Amino acid sequence: MDPLEDVLSLIGATSRLSAALAAGGPWALRFDPPAGVKFNVVRRGTCWLRVDGVADPLRLREGDCFLLTRPVAFTLASDLELPAEPAGPRFAAAVDGVARAGAGDEVFLVGGAFTFSDRAQALLLDGLPPVIHVAAGTPEAAAVRRAVEEIDTELQRNAAGARLVAEHLAIVMLVRILRLYLAGEAGRTSSGWLAGLTDPTVATVLRRMHARPAHPWTVAELARTAAVARSTLAARFKQVVGQGPLEYLTAWRIELAADRIRRGDGTVATIARDVGYGSESAFSVAFKRTIGLSPRAYRAAAATARSD
Structure with a gap:
């Protein structure tokens, strides 16, 4: 992707x-x-x-x-x-x-x-x-x-x-x-994920994560896809994007989930599984930490916004 x-x-x-x-x-x-x-x-x-x-x-x-x-x-x-x-x-x-x-x-x-x-x-x-x-x-x-x-x-x-x-x-x-x-x-x-698209190593990893966001990626596996050492990838990704590869993956999963919640596409449990979380509770904690609302509160706010 x-x-x-x-x-x-x-x-x-x-x-x-x-x-x-x-x-x-x-x-x-x-x-x-x-x-x-x-x-x-x-x-x-x-x-x-x-x-x-x-x-x-x-x-x-x-x-x-x-x-x-x-x-x-x-x-x-x-x-x-x-x-x-x-x-x-x-x-x-x-x-x-x-x-x-x-x-x-x-x-x-x-x-x-x-x-x-x-x-x-x-x-x-x-x-x-x-x-x-x-x-x-x-x-x-x-x-x-x-x-x-x-x-x-x-x-x-x-x-x-x-x-x-x-x-x-x-x-x-x-x-x-x-x-x-x-x-x-x-x-x-520049820095950020956009800057990562210009770095050959980081761009390779970004494409892998975007192609399979629910996959249980590890830094070691991502490093192998880019043909670099684990420490090299971790340092390079942090330098260019401003966060580690798994931090970025978590943020991207939450964005995918938030989009589906806004559209009413599936239950919270289904969305959690589809973006790579083994349990709804773990997903809810990560979602609230990133978005500031629980998945259900976010869905209710999105529904209210659509009806206004």
Whole structure:
């Protein structure tokens, strides 16, 4: 199994496209903290991006894309010295899916947001920097650029189902951006399970555990699958991921179980057995230690949330 695919499936990634932005002349817009992971693609022109809490602003050029992985405010502008007006009213007044700022349209951005389940922060977002910038001039960005062009084509065609197709293409773009991040220097020097996907030894072990999460893995057996010594694996996994391999396995089992409990898929006893626990009591202790609620209390909370 592919751990990245597993996690993206588990956190229920969906996308929603917002109005595009056309701007020209002097302009500056201040955006409230987004719900979910915000993305924008510069289809034409150049502008500046400044994100609260991030030291250096980014100069965005035609073909560039960025992801904001934290709910923080940000500014897009022709000049960051200009006073910024709230973006909300501009987008509320969008005509034919296009909001406008300044005078002219030499700058054009397409954007939207990805939303995830409640567990996304711990599973995916905590392993990412606040901003991921994909520069159009890099050879690695070609795959992302193709996805963006396909999104743009769908939106311009306005054919039946075009917006749905574009939103699915945005998920493809997200996967490609994450691949680029992992392949880049930042991905190789970061920590967490995402960083583990870039380490040959750790990645091998992650794939084994994701393929058979209920198997009674030991560090020794996992080390044999990666053709390294037990001590080497334990040290390397801890260094890269930030926890030991069996700690990670426990956390992943609990995530799989939590997903099934939210969906009402099976009894607690059945789910406990399916994710590798010999007894319901042992599973319940591990679940509460990780999630903060017993499996039954978690199921009741999920049912209440669905009915609201």
